[in-house]
Amino acid sequence: MFPAIPNPTTDKSNARFGEKDMIRRSASTITPPAKRQTEVAKLIDVSKCIGCKACQTACLEWNQLTEEVGVNVGVYDNPHDLTANSWTLMRYTEYENPESGNLEWLIRKDGCMHCEDPGCLKACPSPGAIVQYSNGIVDFVKENCIGCGYCIKGCPFNIPRISRADHKAYKCTLCSDRVAVGQGPACQKACPTQAIVFGTKDEMKAWAAKRIADLKSRGFAKAGLYDPPGVQGTHVMYVLHHADKPQLYAGLAENPRISPIVEAWKGVGKYAGLALIGLTAAAGVIHHLLQGPNRVTSEDEENAEKLAGGKS
């Protein structure tokens, strides 16, 4: 068992991280702090998950959210997708393993992966609407969100959702408010099987290695850690029994990275665009300075009058 995180004291304590620990701020240039905090991570061990949805409930509870009553269409997924209120969702897949002939129930807790290279933040046009702290947490700042939905286009995991009520984007915060006082996320706290554990990223990697060794000894030769390098690693990681086939787990991205289309849109495209507009305007000014105005002469006026006179 992974050692439980002790309950916090009732004494007032200062937040363990805050604005001074920002390493990225959307649509802003900031100087990151000289010293980075220890990176935190949540480890989701899919092989231990029993699909009880305690994590979903705990998430709604802690964040004071209410999900609409849905419709059962014959699957366990409830709600059917992430929403502006449901920041985490159990996705159930029934998989017939061709090698063992077993039916495997693969249950993946979906939600924000807290990428080290967050596509949402890269795409966001509103200063300070998305921030990344040096402990790895990527958080949305509601007051600065304008509801444009660019974060959805930037995200390689299809996570953020725009609320129809207040037109702002929402996703898992990794319980940044709980982490700030030394607690683990609500979902982790509620998990009855320790399928969700929380700690420093190094601790989580070490714990995952143990779990993977155990899975391998039980015949899951391809068991492994999902910490995708395409986004420079994530602060929510999975232990998968079939790490070679992440797609099995309700379409978990095989090799996630910020889409090259988004990179072009938000990278070189911006500077090329501004340069083109600026150069065109400059060309106009220079042409006018060199050439002077193109004026109608009195000769032109006379010719026009002659033309008109000749006709009438």
Next chain:
Amino acid sequence: MSTHDDGSGAHMRVRRYSGSARINHWIVAISFVLLLLSGLSLFHPSLFWLAGLFGGGTTVRWLHPWIGVVLVVGFIGLFLRFFAQNLPERTDWVWLARIRHVLKGDDEYLPEVGKYNAGQKFVFWSQSILVIVLFVTGLGLWAPGLAYVEGLFGFKATIDQLRMAALIHAGAAVLAITIWIVHVYAAIWVRGTISAMTRGFVTGGWGWRHHRKWLRKEVGHDERSRVTPAE
């Protein structure tokens, strides 16, 4: 046609745009400028302050698409009014081949031009295409508009299509702004043009210098059928 005293001496005036055409152009011009300012505010962080002109980024997010709808409707009006006079002609190629003389303002070396020269036709057609591109890709960035169109046609845009829409929308906007700068600059550089947009008239000399074929037609128009049988 009439003469009037504008203070710089009495010049013949030729009507170039009707009142409704000018109002139509004003609608498109104002919505274009508003779209440019609001769009640029989300284009680059260094321009986000422009959102303040509209009351903040949230307002820009919902207002920009609706201004776009106004522009599209207005532009359809301009297109229907002017497309016939913007069809390409043989002389357009001659005009383009002598672009050096155009830039020097040596109008005497240029072929006689009808209502629009090749440069104006280029602006007309490129903006027509860009308006369509901006409208279609803009839908991909506008959640309520996209939901409506998806419902109407029964499809669901993929995330990569929406990303592409964002990229193309930004690129097309840059081109449209660039061409708009050329359009505005040409109107300023070629003195006597702005009055066509504001008052609907130009002087006869302006017509003689820049659009002689058009002037001949306008001058002949009233009398041709009645007095002179044919030219």
